[in-house]
Amino acid sequence: MSVDGVQSAEPGGRHETDAVIIGAGPCGLFAVFELGLLGIKSHVIDIQDKPGGQCAELYPEKPILDIPGIPVITGADLTARLLEQIAPFGAVFHLNEMADSLEKTESGWRIATDLGTVIEAKAIIVAAGGGSFTPKKPPIPGIEAFEGKSVFYAVRKRDAFAGKKLVIAGGGDSALDWTINLEPVAEHVTLIHRRDEFRGAPESVARMRALADAGKIDLKIAQIKGLEGDDGAISGVAIEDTQGGAGIIGCERLLAFYGLTMKLGPIAGFGLNLNENRIAVDTEKFESSTPGIFCIGDMASYPGKLKLILSGFHESALMSHGAFHYVFPDRKLKFQHTTSARELQRTVTGTTPAD
Numbered sequence: 001m002s003v004d005g006v007q008s009a010e011p012g013g014r015h016e017t018d019a020v021i022i023g024a025g026p027c028g029l030f031a032v033f034e035l036g037l038l039g040i041k042s043h044v045i046d047i048q049d050k051p052g053g054q055c056a057e058l059y060p061e062k063p064i065l066d067i068p069g070i071p072v073i074t075g076a077d078l079t080a081r082l083l084e085q086i087a088p089f090g091a092v093f094h095l096n097e098m099a100d101s102l103e104k105t106e107s108g109w110r111i112a113t114d115l116g117t118v119i120e121a122k123a124i125i126v127a128a129g130g131g132s133f134t135p136k137k138p139p140i141p142g143i144e145a146f147e148g149k150s151v152f153y154a155v156r157k158r159d160a161f162a163g164k165k166l167v168i169a170g171g172g173d174s175a176l177d178w179t180i181n182l183e184p185v186a187e188h189v190t191l192i193h194r195r196d197e198f199r200g201a202p203e204s205v206a207r208m209r210a211l212a213d214a215g216k217i218d219l220k221i222a223q224i225k226g227l228e229g230d231d232g233a234i235s236g237v238a239i240e241d242t243q244g245g246a247g248i249i250g251c252e253r254l255l256a257f258y259g260l261t262m263k264l265g266p267i268a269g270f271g272l273n274l275n276e277n278r279i280a281v282d283t284e285k286f287e288s289s290t291p292g293i294f295c296i297g298d299m300a301s302y303p304g305k306l307k308l309i310l311s312g313f314h315e316s317a318l319m320s321h322g323a324f325h326y327v328f329p330d331r332k333l334k335f336q337h338t339t340s341a342r343e344l345q346r347t348v349t350g351t352t353p354a355d
């Protein structure tokens with residue numbers, strides 16, 4: 001899925017940069033800004049298909065009331081504003097990729113993702129929130145045999161579903177978004193939800209219903225009871241409707257969107273000092289017990305930590321000063337307000353500050 005204001009890299013490449021940020025939640029996004037102010041370039045990795053972390057995934061339409069200077073803003077709009085704010089720094093995003101392993105190199109760190117992307121950097125910033133969002137599996141007997149072959153819980157590549165007969169299951173934003181987005185490329189889409197009410201954005205519900213009314217997709221109000229097929233290749237889903245009527249819907253792929261839980265995931269194996277599944281940091285630089293690895297946002301653990309977006313913004317500013325010394329070991333850091341950042345001033349306001 002392409003996201004406005006995001007420079008995305010193809011999976012599987014090799015890159016060198018100054019800093020890698022794990023997590024494109026609000027704190028990871030603001031870290032791009034704070035690092036950028038000090039001339040530090042970043043790459044951002046997120047397993048989600050879009051930036052914004054919890055704001056984008058869990059509450060895009062909920063009003064947030066405690067961002068300084070902004071009396072009210074939704075999770076989706078805050079994400080969009082952060083992307084606009086960091087655009088001048090040209091961070092490279094690796095979306096749909098899980099930061100999977102981390103190893104020390106002579107000059108810094110080498111981080112690899114589950115899709116084979118490798119990035120070398122001088123500093124690592126973990127902004128992984130509550131961990132990676134992990135899909136909740138539907139309670140369908142024998143589903144494991146089909147997972148990763150013909151049953152999927154996320155769309156990593158839209159093209160993988162082109163020309164296929166799809167069943168999409170679920171009633172939230174992901175199920176609706178992918179029904180709408182895959183309908184033009186799939187051979188056929190059937191959306192199955194257990195009741196005729198949807199949790200997704202009203203606009204998406206209306207678009208999905210319009211597709212159903214026009215006969216471009218099938219909408220079934222039913223529960224999936226079983227899967228048919230051999231050797232991991234699905235040939236149909238067995239459904240039962242609300243009146244107890246049963247049937248089979250033929251398909252080549254099932255996409256199930258039953259919600260997400262958050263798990264620490266591979267970061268647990270990075271060898272960092274953990275405190276109840278969060279990374280213990282100092283409050284001067286937000287550095288972990290491993291030099292060169294920083295942690296900000298919900299995943300940071302220190303006395304008095306509040307899991308708030310504004311706390312993560314503050315942590316980003318101090319972290320960037322700590323990271324500077326790894327990226328530019330020979331340079332002295334001179335603190336400046338953004339009013340003195342001439343290039344940024346020029347980009348954002350179109351004027352240059354007077355000397």
Ligand SMILES: Cc1cc2nc3c(=O)[nH]c(=O)nc-3n(C[C@H](O)[C@H](O)[C@H](O)COP(=O)(O)OP(=O)(O)OC[C@H]3O[C@@H](n4cnc5c(N)ncnc54)[C@H](O)[C@@H]3O)c2cc1C
Pocket residue numbers: 022023024025026027028029045046047048052053054055058059062063064065066097098099100127128129130131132133264265266267296297298299307308309310312
């Ligand atoms: C319903 C709700 C309402 C809230 N309302 C408010 C509010 O009004 N005001 C407020 O200040 N806060 C609010 N919060 C809390 C706020 O959302 C969090 O404090 C904030 O999202 C933390 O930001 P973050 O960047 O640290 O992490 P997150 O937003 O959790 O983002 C972390 C990102 O890291 C990614 N990730 C994790 N591990 C990996 C990995 N190994 N590889 C790749 N990617 C990975 C995840 O996919 C995720 O996108 C609310 C939270 C919820 C659930």
